[in-house]
Amino acid sequence: MIWYRRAILVFSGCFVLIGLALLVVTAANGGGLVGFVLGGLFVALGVGRIQLERKRGT
Amino acid sequence: MPSRRRREVELERVLGTPALFATAYGNVGSSIYYALGLTAVYALGLTPLVFLIAGIVFAMTAATYAEGTVLYPEAGGSSSFARHAFNEVVSFGAAWAQMLVYVVTVATSAFFVPHYLSIFWEPLKTNPWDIIGGAVVIVILVTLNIVGVQEAAKLSIVLAVLDFATQVLLVLLGMFLVFSPTILVDNIHWGVAPTWSNLALAVPVAMLAYTGVETVSNLAEEAREPARSVPDAYKLVAGAVFAIYLTLPLVALSALPVKMIDGHLTTLLALPPEQGGYANDPILGLVQNLGLTGGILRVLEVYVGILAATILFIATNAGVIGASRVTYSMASYRQIPEVFRRLHPTFKTPVLSLVLFAGILPVLIILPGDVNFVGTLYSFGATLSFTVAHASLVRLRMKQRDSSDVFYRGRPNLMIGGILWPLFAIVGGIATGASFLVIVYENPTTRWVGLGWILSGLAFYVVYRSRFVKASLTHTVKAPPAYGPALALEYRRLLVPIVAGQPSDDALDVACSLAAERGARIVALNVLEVPLGRPLDDALPELEDAANDELDEAIAIGDSYGVRVLDRLVRARSAGPAIVEEAEQRGSEIIVLGTPQKTLTVTQRAVFGRTVDYVLRNAPCRVMVTAAREEVPA
Numbered sequence A: 001m002i003w004y005r006r007a008i009l010v011f012s013g014c015f016v017l018i019g020l021a022l023l024v025v026t027a028a029n030g031g032g033l034v035g036f037v038l039g040g041l042f043v044a045l046g047v048g049r050i051q052l053e054r055k056r057g058t
Numbered sequence B: 001m002p003s004r005r006r007r008e009v010e011l012e013r014v015l016g017t018p019a020l021f022a023t024a025y026g027n028v029g030s031s032i033y034y035a036l037g038l039t040a041v042y043a044l045g046l047t048p049l050v051f052l053i054a055g056i057v058f059a060m061t062a063a064t065y066a067e068g069t070v071l072y073p074e075a076g077g078s079s080s081f082a083r084h085a086f087n088e089v090v091s092f093g094a095a096w097a098q099m100l101v102y103v104v105t106v107a108t109s110a111f112f113v114p115h116y117l118s119i120f121w122e123p124l125k126t127n128p129w130d131i132i133g134g135a136v137v138i139v140i141l142v143t144l145n146i147v148g149v150q151e152a153a154k155l156s157i158v159l160a161v162l163d164f165a166t167q168v169l170l171v172l173l174g175m176f177l178v179f180s181p182t183i184l185v186d187n188i189h190w191g192v193a194p195t196w197s198n199l200a201l202a203v204p205v206a207m208l209a210y211t212g213v214e215t216v217s218n219l220a221e222e223a224r225e226p227a228r229s230v231p232d233a234y235k236l237v238a239g240a241v242f243a244i245y246l247t248l249p250l251v252a253l254s255a256l257p258v259k260m261i262d263g264h265l266t267t268l269l270a271l272p273p274e275q276g277g278y279a280n281d282p283i284l285g286l287v288q289n290l291g292l293t294g295g296i297l298r299v300l301e302v303y304v305g306i307l308a309a310t311i312l313f314i315a316t317n318a319g320v321i322g323a324s325r326v327t328y329s330m331a332s333y334r335q336i337p338e339v340f341r342r343l344h345p346t347f348k349t350p351v352l353s354l355v356l357f358a359g360i361l362p363v364l365i366i367l368p369g370d371v372n373f374v375g376t377l378y379s380f381g382a383t384l385s386f387t388v389a390h391a392s393l394v395r396l397r398m399k400q401r402d403s404s405d406v407f408y409r410g411r412p413n414l415m416i417g418g419i420l421w422p423l424f425a426i427v428g429g430i431a432t433g434a435s436f437l438v439i440v441y442e443n444p445t446t447r448w449v450g451l452g453w454i455l456s457g458l459a460f461y462v463v464y465r466s467r468f469v470k471a472s473l474t475h476t477v478k479a480p481p482a483y484g485p486a487l488a489l490e491y492r493r494l495l496v497p498i499v500a501g502q503p504s505d506d507a508l509d510v511a512c513s514l515a516a517e518r519g520a521r522i523v524a525l526n527v528l529e530v531p532l533g534r535p536l537d538d539a540l541p542e543l544e545d546a547a548n549d550e551l552d553e554a555i556a557i558g559d560s561y562g563v564r565v566l567d568r569l570v571r572a573r574s575a576g577p578a579i580v581e582e583a584e585q586r587g588s589e590i591i592v593l594g595t596p597q598k599t600l601t602v603t604q605r606a607v608f609g610r611t612v613d614y615v616l617r618n619a620p621c622r623v624m625v626t627a628a629r630e631e632v633p634a
Helices: A002-028 A033-057 B002-007 B017-028 B032-071 B078-085 B088-117 B129-147 B153-177 B181-186 B196-210 B215-220 B226-255 B282-288 B294-332 B351-366 B371-399 B423-442 B444-469 B502-518 B541-561 B575-586 B602-618
Strands: B259-261 B264-266 B413-416 B419-422 B493-497 B521-529 B564-572 B590-595 B622-627
Touching (some): A002 B153, A002 B226, B017 B215, B017 B226, B017 B294, B032 B078, B032 B181, B032 B196, B032 B215, B032 B282, B032 B371, B078 B088, B078 B294, B078 B371, B088 B129, B088 B294, B088 B371, B088 B444, B129 B294, B153 B226, B153 B282, B153 B294, B196 B371, B226 B282, B226 B564, B282 B294, B351 B371, B371 B419, B371 B423, B371 B444, B419 B423, B502 B521, B502 B590, B521 B575, B564 B575, B575 B602, B590 B602, B602 B622
Parallel strands (some): B521 B564
Antiparallel strands (some): B259 B264
8 A cells, every 4th residue: 555655656746747847848939728738737637646645645 | 483484475476556567567558669650650640639538548448447357356357357247158259359459469569579679780670570570579488488487577567667767758858858839739630631530540549559458457366455456556557658658649749740741741650661750669769859869869779779679578478478368268168179278298388379379370460561450450359358348347337236345446437226337437338339340440451350350259169169068158167177187186276264373374284285296376365354334445454464464474384385375365244255255266176274173262263163164065166174283282
């Protein structure tokens, strides 16, 4: 179970990292709806999953 | 003594969530090395969207497999679900489709190994050298499996982690170096590139990226606590592949955009190497178009090439093992002749099934050297197999309408008419069923080869069952245990229920003595009895820890005899019925039960007394009851 929770945190971290990269690169390239939406969704998904896991843990 | 034994247990022998996840990701994660190019051929600029749709269907399919496998933790996947939900003929159809999937998995993975090794010798990327290279890979692996070389669990885990880390690295590199939302939008030419029919075909082809979803089901038989580890492993695999399979195509289509080439709107990802494209090695194509140069590019090329070739080699091996397992399972249920599960006298491996289904047939499939045919043929088998799995789960839910004692259920669900309808299986079944019809309608070669496979298999089944087995097509018939030539009484599958205290250790010692002589396998079963007033999945940390310790000790005792002990932890209301059910599911030939002489506590006597009584009355096989030795006072 501990292993599973750690894996969830690692994968969620990857989601946040990929999302942030999408947002930064999109902004650096002068913006674009696709990049911002995808980046935002990835960050939201990662953060949401981490929050869910923290709630379950408490 | 027990504590000394416990320290000897090697952790990797316990098949839990990490090992299940690593094995599954090793399989599923290998698919991107060929699926990206094959999907781009049909989807062009819409490849990321197609992977997203296929990913959602995969998530629903994974949920169905998780629930089905928790219900029936045995090798077989969709075939096993269909047996319990419908009947033997549907189970045969699913198993036969699954066999096609394994045959094509072996063919595809082996065929792409030389493509990635072309970093050392360019001709390996094209015909005929990729065909020759693929055939050599298949011959090597079939030979190794006949000789009986074991797959190293630790190596699989390391490679799966390395694979995932490399894919994340490529995504991040790609994000910073080439990702462009503008290019991704410009890549799309609705109805033109791709055409609507190609877009429809692209979705089932993209499911090729999810090769290996059955892996967890096939391994569940050996998992300690499938009710927990199987759903967790499936969730992790779904999350990991979703992250990679959505983002890698975004980067790849930014690096290799759709443009006019020879009068056609296409991308280099979709073109064969003869036309300067990367359809045969899409991930190497991505690396070469990240904008890197010089030494860094060369190092990354060599690293990705070797890693991809290694992972595809291991995925081919998983296909070889899968094909032989499905064959063995089908022969055990008398769906195909018993000769297919006959073991080689020296190597103790199923030679005929390995040579035919993992050797000859995959080589025949790669002989034309057509990657698109291989891809669509896989999708034909996979979509059919997935559809049967979804339909079986819906049927099983209908059968369980009054049962509240179900340990795990996938989500989301909808309660109508007293039945908890699994929405994920219903929507997933419609999606995979529609994908199957698209493949059949759109691709004539695949249609005739695929339907020919299914129809010839069914015709063979009808003849075999009616003329040789002389049984109804729909009834389940289990083949008798495969005895050796001179052994009238031989136990190859022993079940030993474990409870705390000496009696179980004694029973395990006896079982190990029996098993050691015959090279047999023992299943150590620990039943966690959950009181009626509490839900079956209630947290019982102290009892769980104790049960896990006892199972660790059982493995250690097996090790000391040189016997392989598979461990299983189940939750039930009562130990007796759980033991009998486990013996039935596993086809155990004997249950070895320990019973005390007189030194038990009140609790142990209460549990074990009625358990032994129940098992003796209801067991589907022989039962041996061992009495513990009494301590002789010094």
